[in-house]
Amino acid sequence: MIRLFHVPLSPFCRKVRLSLAEKKLEVELVEERYWERDPDFLRRNPAGKVPVLRIDDMILSESAAICEYIEEKHPTPSLMPNDPEGRFEVRRLVSWFDDKFHHDVTSNLLYERVNRKLTKSGYPDSKNVKAGSKAIKYHLDYMAWLLDRRRWLAGDSMTLADFAAAAHLSSLDYISDVDWNRSAVVKDWYAKIKSRPAFRSLLADHVSGFPPPEHYADLDF
Template identity: 45%
Template sequence: MWHLFQFPLCPFSRKVRLMLGEKGVGYELVRESPWLKRDEFIDLNPAGQTPVMVQGQVTLCDSNAICEYFEETIDKAPMLGGDAAARAEIRRLVAWFDERLYGEVVGPLMSERMLKRLVHRTSPDAKALREAMKNANNHLDYIDWLLDHRRWLGGPVLSLADLAAAAHLSVADYLGGIDWRGHEQTKQWYSGLKSRPSFRPMLSERMEVIGPPAHYDKVDFLE
């Protein structure tokens, strides 16, 4: 059995969990708070970051490396399908969401609304929150544009691009950083992702002392 080291609001772990769920891979969750820098965890991943997956003598680190591992070893539900150009576009979007969406929106929200409260015991910076929410709106505009031209973000079928985007948006939404108004395309797409069996378990999980908005776990967004 695989063991997945993660914490509830790690977007990269969520991306891996969605991948595993779509491919039907069983695993057990192991709670890991990387900011504690446990020696045992650093031994598994010197970068000190989640997710990490372990089974026997095999240790996998980095969400993209983990996703590619299961893409190569599990034939079910390909998430990097199509020809070389199609796969390149999926990888481009995964990098966009993992780097730009995380760096401009999710990371700042986690820093201000999670780490400052749990670790530093300080108040969030209102200016940083406003900037993150403004950036979130820009990213929703881009996703709207993609969905105007494609059935799914990466092309005609569900792909790792959708899983990556949904994983990051779910954390931003949990932290109250998403204003869905005016983004019906993206809202409908995200509702579809939220209703999938791979996604549902994450919606019931909570981070200690930090609660999500009332609509967070509702597929129809109704409070």
């Protein structure tokens, strides 16, 4: 049995959930309030963060390494291109979303609006929220630039790069922080990925105290 210790709106956990689901690997989800620093959890993962995946008798942390491991052990359907250049582009974009987008957008919007309340660490800092709202426009435009040239973010097939991006955007969409009217190609891309069976578990998430907007789970948003 595969078990994933996660929090529902974490984009890093969502990326792993999407990878597992796309490969039809059944997983038991265990919500882990990592900020409470449960000693059992810290023993499993000295970095003290989620996701943590128990699979093949191993306990894995770090979402990028986890997704590459899943890909190598379960290569079908493939989420990585066959050529080194294609794989480079996927890894570059995964880092782009998990480092830069995360720093510029996710941490300023999702962490301010949701995580602060969940972890009881004060009120949202409006300066950060404003910076995040500004930065997401630039990132949506960059995605539109890529999608004007390619069917999917890293090329002509769907890859881990699309899952990394969709993981961040779906968490932000849960709190209505994505303006889908900004770019038609980005909206089309999200509609395509949102309608995949792998996405269903994400669309069923409900975080206590934060009801999702109606459009969140609607495939015709």
